[in-house]
Amino acid sequence: MKKLRRKWAYRVLISLGLLAVGCIALFFALPSLLIAPASVAKSDVILYGAISKHSTADKYIIDLYRQGAARKIICLSSQVSRDLYPGDYARESLISQGAPAEDVISLRLPIAPCGGVALTKIADFVKANGWKSALYVTDPEDSRYSGSLARRFFEREGIALAVSYSPEDREELTRDWRRTHWKTQRMLGEAMIIILDRFYSECR
Amino acid sequence: MDTTLASLRYLKQSKLARWGAVAVACLAAIYFLTPVLLNKAAVGLIREDRPVKADVIVAMAGDFRCNREKRAAELWRQGWADNVVVGGVSYPWGFHTGEAARRYVMSLGVPEEKIFMICETLNTRAEAKALDDLMRERGWNSAIIVTSAFHSRRAMYTVEKAAPGRSFYSSPVPTGSPEWTPRAWWSRRDDVYITMREFASWANTLVGGWQ
Numbered sequence A: 001m002k003k004l005r006r007k008w009a010y011r012v013l014i015s016l017g018l019l020a021v022g023c024i025a026l027f028f029a030l031p032s033l034l035i036a037p038a039s040v041a042k043s044d045v046i047l048y049g050a051i052s053k054h055s056t057a058d059k060y061i062i063d064l065y066r067q068g069a070a071r072k073i074i075c076l077s078s079q080v081s082r083d084l085y086p087g088d089y090a091r092e093s094l095i096s097q098g099a100p101a102e103d104v105i106s107l108r109l110p111i112a113p114c115g116g117v118a119l120t121k122i123a124d125f126v127k128a129n130g131w132k133s134a135l136y137v138t139d140p141e142d143s144r145y146s147g148s149l150a151r152r153f154f155e156r157e158g159i160a161l162a163v164s165y166s167p168e169d170r171e172e173l174t175r176d177w178r179r180t181h182w183k184t185q186r187m188l189g190e191a192m193i194i195i196l197d198r199f200y201s202e203c204r
Numbered sequence B: 001m002d003t004t005l006a007s008l009r010y011l012k013q014s015k016l017a018r019w020g021a022v023a024v025a026c027l028a029a030i031y032f033l034t035p036v037l038l039n040k041a042a043v044g045l046i047r048e049d050r051p052v053k054a055d056v057i058v059a060m061a062g063d064f065r066c067n068r069e070k071r072a073a074e075l076w077r078q079g080w081a082d083n084v085v086v087g088g089v090s091y092p093w094g095f096h097t098g099e100a101a102r103r104y105v106m107s108l109g110v111p112e113e114k115i116f117m118i119c120e121t122l123n124t125r126a127e128a129k130a131l132d133d134l135m136r137e138r139g140w141n142s143a144i145i146v147t148s149a150f151h152s153r154r155a156m157y158t159v160e161k162a163a164p165g166r167s168f169y170s171s172p173v174p175t176g177s178p179e180w181t182p183r184a185w186w187s188r189r190d191d192v193y194i195t196m197r198e199f200a201s202w203a204n205t206l207v208g209g210w211q
Helices: A002-028 A030-034 A058-066 A086-096 A115-128 A139-156 A167-174 A182-197 B002-013 B017-044 B068-076 B097-107 B124-138 B149-164 B189-208
Strands: A044-047 A072-078 A105-109 A132-135 A160-163 B056-059 B083-086 B115-118 B144-148 B167-170
Touching: A002 A030, A002 B068, A030 A139, A030 A182, A044 A086, A044 A115, A058 A086, A058 A132, A058 A167, A072 A086, A072 A115, A086 A105, A105 A115, A115 A139, A132 A139, A139 A160, A139 A167, A139 A182, A160 B017, A182 B189, B002 B017, B056 B068, B056 B124, B056 B149, B068 B083, B068 B097, B068 B115, B068 B144, B083 B097, B083 B124, B115 B124, B124 B149, B144 B149, B149 B167, B149 B189
Parallel strands: A044 A072, A044 A132, A072 A105, A132 A160, B056 B083, B056 B144, B083 B115, B144 B167
Antiparallel strands: none
8 A cells, every 4th residue: 555655656746747847848948939930921011019118110110111011001009008009109100210191000909808809800900991911010929829810810801911020029039038027927928828718719 | 215325335345436436526526616716816816905094095007997097096086195106117119108197197186296106117026116215205104005906915015025114005996897806717818817927926926036
């Protein structure tokens, strides 16, 4: 009986050890798991979704626009304080850098429980404007998951989607990310979102 | 009666049946206790103190809906303190969420000169440190901390640790949609995310990890 107990104790310990090693390995692999290779395709519209505190994607967006990647830019944001939509400011910034005002739109989104809900609204907006293809510029850590999720929502509406992000944002996010609070928070937050969305049909 | 006795006798004699009964009992306990424990764990995140007059009401930053600021203004109007502190972060496009919060609190009737701002409140610990500095500078010794219910216990723990000599009282935003709700939180996607993240943040705070 004692022997049997010891055997089980070993098994439990080994399983816990393997689980811990697995979690640590997953943690270290987060950048390569979450960040997909950027893909840029000529599209009808650029969906500018990387509007966050640490983003420097403005330059990337304006470069894409100047290179003729798309004719229109939509700045996507939901409120970050009372009646404060960062997309409105990003729009102004793009206009001040030379993009014609009529080509830049700020789309105000409601605070959604998950990305899937917001993506449905964006896809509806793109479809309502008659655009057939879009280039979605998002945060690097969001590129693999949101990319595949958005592709599904957009393709359902007959819209082709390419997903990209600013190379500077990627470089900044992955530099020393394990030691920086906001970087680790964003990586772990994204991992948590991916896991949770599996369980809720409105987010898939 | 006979069948029950026979079953009990069988249970007593058969090892397999005994283990089976234990397994069924464990599964039943897990099934019925898990929701209770999960609810308890979520309620444990909340700290609410009885209302006390203080020097300042602090609306912790980070609420996109600004319900914390709304509650702070409400407490100010009820006369619980003379001053209100709001916080926020600056974005690369030249705006500050704290400024928007300040404007909102003003629109709710708090005079401009009674509102103070903490800048770059990237996380609770940074905010607690900045609050301690501001309280020292203004000579305030007590504060009512207003934050979302899920954040209230951790916010209190953090500010009390950052400013040990001062008194803090918690008056969180009431729970209920669209705010976080502890009851059956696992059934709503946004509440699950908030709750899990709060548990992770607690772990990080307790071990003194990322700042």
